[in-house]
């Protein structure tokens with residue numbers, strides 16, 4: 001039996017981050033991965049989706065650039081090539097992580113591993129003795145009775161990544177980040193897209209005004225959606241909704257959340273990333289790994305949420321509906337107030353800041369570059385920098401960041 005300081009099951013963002021940082025401290029680390037290094041994030045999640053999203057946006061933009069004085073004719077779409085590029089992107093990044101693990105002298109065992117006790121992991125009939133064990137085995141698409149994936153018509157977020165051609169029409173069940181991103185991808189490619197959401201608004205976890213604006217954007221983009229509606233029954237290729245309507249999409253994406261992968265719960269083992277069942281985001285998994293291995297603290301309440309596509313949607317902290325009326329101030333700046341937005345033809349959206357006692361407690365942004373803009377606010381929030389102090393910062397012009405600066409003066 002070989003001895004290690006740290007044994008990690010799962011080579012996703014949580015697992016490989018923990019492995020690399022523990023190794024940088026001089027620890028002897030073994031990492032078990034049964035499928036692909038990079039986990040869901042790199043192989044079936046964040047990266048492949050954004051690669052396809054990028055292509056779809058380019059396609060949409062090229063078709064809609066006459067306003068900028070450019071006309072493009074006879075544009076063609078080679079969807080298999082888009083999938084090939086997505087796969088190449090994954091391979092490139094995977095090789096990078098594998099090389100980093102090799103350079104850090106992490107022992108990588110490509111096999112399914114089993115937790116035996118708080119200090120023992122078993123894989124391929126070999127037992128590994130580990131001073132400490134981290135379980136980072138991730139999550140899988142949620143299964144719901146009546147909507148079981150058949151991988152042909154009823155697709156999971158894994159299946160949809162590998163379609164070799166685009167459908168004529170698609171129904172997306174669920175309007176969380178995955179549902180919204182795929183609705184945007186499909187609509188950019190000209191696929192007739194419909195979204196069904198059980199909650200009263202799209203993107204139910206967002207600030208109410210963000211949800212309402214996304215609904216408006218979807219209307220202008222001709223993405224059909226139903227709220228407070230569920231799928232009552234799937235009858236062959238007929239999808240019967242709770243409002244009595246029947247839809248006949250060519251494909252259905254079931255995007256109603258993810259569940260932690262089943263795992264033995266053993267005292268003394270540290271569970272991080274999606275398997276822990278807290279916030280299921282790659283950056284949250286990475287921060288948990290860093291806390292676990294290097295004791296770097298982080299404020300869970302300041303974990304950013306981002307939904308990609310044009311315009312990006314990003315938020316952090318309290319939502320307006322979380323706050324008691326009269327206890328907060330609010331400022332809202334329309335992105336159309338910014339010079340840069342007009343130059344880029346990206347005038348849709350707003351920056352909304354919520355403040356209590358002079359400190360920002362929530363930021364909700366719909367804009368190009370929203371993910372980067374939000375980060376500036378998070379740095380201020382985490383470091384207790386007041387809105388007034390933030391006004392002392394010089395923001396460059398013309399940028400979207402100026403929107404943050406302007407919004408501060410409306411608080």
Ligand SMILES: Cc1cc2nc3c(=O)[nH]c(=O)nc-3n(C[C@H](O)[C@H](O)[C@H](O)COP(=O)(O)OP(=O)(O)OC[C@H]3O[C@@H](n4cnc5c(N)ncnc54)[C@H](O)[C@@H]3O)c2cc1C
Nearest residue numbers: 010012013014034039040041045113138273274280281282
């Ligand atoms: C379509 C989609 C888009 C997403 N987009 C984003 C995004 O834009 N931003 C974001 O932050 N998050 C996004 N996510 C979520 C993100 O992918 C996850 O939060 C992240 O991958 C979690 O990392 P993890 O390390 O906990 O688990 P995972 O990435 O799931 O990795 C777990 C690994 O453990 C391995 N494993 C499991 N059991 C065993 C075993 N017994 N032995 C050996 N290996 C095992 C698995 O094969 C897997 O590789 C998206 C997810 C999906 C599905």
